[in-house]
Amino acid sequence: MYRKRSPREFEKTMLPHIDAAYRLAMWLLGHSPDAEDAVQDSFVRAFRAFDGWKGVNAKGWLLKIVRNTCMTQLGKRSRNANVIHLDTVSGDHDGIGFSDACVDKMPLAEDVLIAADRQARLWAAVNSLPTDSIIVLILREFEDQSYKQISEIVGIPIGTVMSRLSRARQQLRARFLAQGKEGKNHEM
Template sequence: MSPATHFERLALPHQEAAYNLAYWLLRSRSDAEDAVQEAYLRAFRAFGSFRGEDVRPWLFAIVRNTAYRMLNTRQRAANVISLDTALSGDGEEDGFPFEPASDSPSAEDTLIGAAERDLVRAALAELPTAFREVVVLREIEGLGYREIAEITGTVVGTVMSRLSRGRQLLHQSLARKIGKDRTHAL
């Protein structure tokens, strides 16, 4: 089997999850797409050094590093905004493109589910990046502590403490948001 075929067989099944991670880190569909494309190119170029272990943490580490590189570039360029962009208010459409498939729910269930998803997404987006990434990797992508530690370049204890703190902050944010919704409903 050729290296390209082997890479495709191992890496492509994780493309959606890689996109989701990039999206949560970058908060932009187009930036996430760019990050995943660049990360997959970097991964392919470095595939010869891949040790044959689990490809998912290796690939996610590349996606994470690529996303952070893009964030750093974006922060450096934040002071340079074109007048056309500032005047047009051109913004990125918010959204999470990969929704889990479900059996045809009722319209009411769909509305309630969408409202709950929006609350969780908004609360998750408010988390500091270090906490958001471990919550996304654990709760959305289902990775284990060791895999997350490998991806983030930290130790398992740090992953556990960030996950605990991230969950706590997420819970507090959701409680505030739900409290506001109930107050507005009265």
């Protein structure tokens, strides 16, 4: 069958979002080659599924694929982690396998060379949130997706987007303030 949408169209609509795709993958998978692989993989998937794109919100459509790819990857990690964990229970107890399989997210903050301590702390606070919270927060604050768009990307009702986002902000606020203990200061 012929493709409805041309590679040229893909180039124009999807390729400009490599950075956004990478950002989401980094937040979800941490600073690792996995994130790059996930983004590359997502673009191949996106290209093959491009005919199914309805022509609106290219970035959101792409980020949905990136999210799915990353979630699959996270699933694999936790399965691996479980296997290794059981092994270490019966064998040695150094736990290396387990921490290997877990997401090491902290180097991210160093990587972007954030000058301000406040920014570094905020960054770390976002990183410490549960994956569910990170996704909605990133899509909203960094990628300008509306509640409806987020609901399509993550595959949850709009009401759930609202409550997750609200919870994510509360968690973030609590953790951020707990780290800095400068809650009364409203200035940047």
